[in-house]
Amino acid sequence: MSVVKMENVVKNYKVGKVDVPAIRGLTLSIEKGDFAAIAGPSGSGKTTMLNLFGCLDKPTGGKVFIEDHDIITLKPDQLADVRNEHIGFIFQSFNLIPVLTAFENVEFPLILLKKDGPSERRKKVLKMLADVGIAELANRLPSEMSGGQQQRVAIARALVKNPDYVLADEPTANIDTKTGHEILDLMQAMNQNLGTTFIFSTHDPKVMEHARRLIHIRDGQIESDERK
């Protein structure tokens, strides 16, 4: 079963008066439970692809389906709802809210979701923090944590609302290799234990080794798509 699907997607960016193609006719389906790496050199269209998967951008042509809904017709607030309910995000530079503690950062998407009451949110957040192994850091601010710890908070934040899939844009780019492996191991564990679908971009061969599905793209097109 696919969680998100692209059909003949084209994405052009306007640079001055010229249309610069970033994605040129891409068809791809991400299946439930995938642990997929999107690999390719910089400028190959990785980030654009993730933005399309994340409903942060709309395609110039073609269709993007999330749970069989074409997102191209949706209005900004509806897209926000889709992101909120279906998609988790992990960013390269962690992007935590600096004035909120680890606990509050993880709680933030649940507050936006408006589904759970305070006690239920608290239960979910504490469990999530324990799952990513930083239960004891719940009351720390991002500035009081290491990069690896911050990225664990970010993973907890992405997973706490139990999304259909999690997008991670070069999740290990800003941390040292050892911590990077720990983070990837954690993501893998989450994928296996909770069944969460992960899509992450990377250009690091060592990171690609962790992936069970490896999609190489070049010049906005799929070069190879292999499962291990």
Next chain:
Amino acid sequence: MFKLALRNVLRNKRRSFLTGLSIAFAVMVVIFIWTFVSGVVTSLFNNYVTGSVGHIRILNVNYLKRETMLPLSATVPDYQRIITVARQNKNVTLATGRIKFGVLMDIKGKNKPVLGVGIDPQSEETVLGLSKKMVSGTVLKAGTSETVVGAGLAKEMGLKSGDILTVITQTAHGSMAGINLKVAGIFSLGVASIDNRTFFLSLDQAQQLLDMDGRVTEIFLLIKDPDKAVAVAAEIGKTLRSGLTVVPWQANGFLYFMMAIMRYIYAAIYAFILVLASFTILNTMFMAVMERTKEIGMMKALGMKEGELSRLIILEALILGTLASFIGAIGGTLLAYYISTVGIDYTAAFEQIKDVEIPLAYVYKGEFSWLTILTGFLLGALLAVLASVFPARRAANLDAAEAMKE
């Protein structure tokens, strides 16, 4: 969400502090000036009303044309009947006759024009309140050949209670007449133009002196609501015979200007000060949005809606603006309390300008009003919110993907 907004306000403490300070200061200044100006305006209005124009006056048509000359040839006859008629109007709270006449006093070889005013001491007590304004001696009593003299005038003429004041003047028919008045007391209304030039005597004595039996130069009225003076004057005018005219206080151009226009001018000044202060909010919120571009992009990516984002930014401005306005209002309240109890004493300044025509008081006090303070506070908070709308829209409209690239 409130917690997040509050912490965002505290994120850059020095900037928030300076922004808050400018708003607090503006609110404080506005409350202070407002209180003081209201006090000055009210004081001037009351002085004008009680000392000369009343809320409404009934005059001889010809008197009005030459009022500065105080012509005794154009007076109001049969005044007691007119007072009775005027009192029948349910808006009228007081009606009393006055005779104003000019006297040249010989002071140390120099002539000084002085104003004699014949009054009904009993009725005037509610207008002038002379019993509370006596510096020495006793109040004026009807039917006696006594006088009470303004403190400035008494000082200049070397008069004390018990002295005799000789008044020589022209009667209504142009002949000369004189009277010796015993100084019963010295009064000070706290208004330079009255205290320096006026003596009061009983109305019946003035009528006798000036040969004006049954006549007065004006009938002085107070009404319930001074703002309705024009309408009430018109009503009373219908009941009078020709030759008389009914003049509401608004007919005094200077006073009307002051009451009607000056308040608006000052209101514009208050608004201007507060708008200037709110520009600091505009600037601060813009900087906050710019600095947090990436963070705002991330929040949108997490599913925060445009409306929720603008509300967050506006809430931050509201917290800052409300807190700052509140502090400003406390400062303003203290200043307003000071200015309305102690006031500013202009006695020294008025020593230089003794003969001004405007009834300026020696000491000006503010008019303390919680409404003024509340309005100042609310305006401060409201403008802070208004100033944040534009930055908030900017934050809401940021493109999430673009914002996160930075």
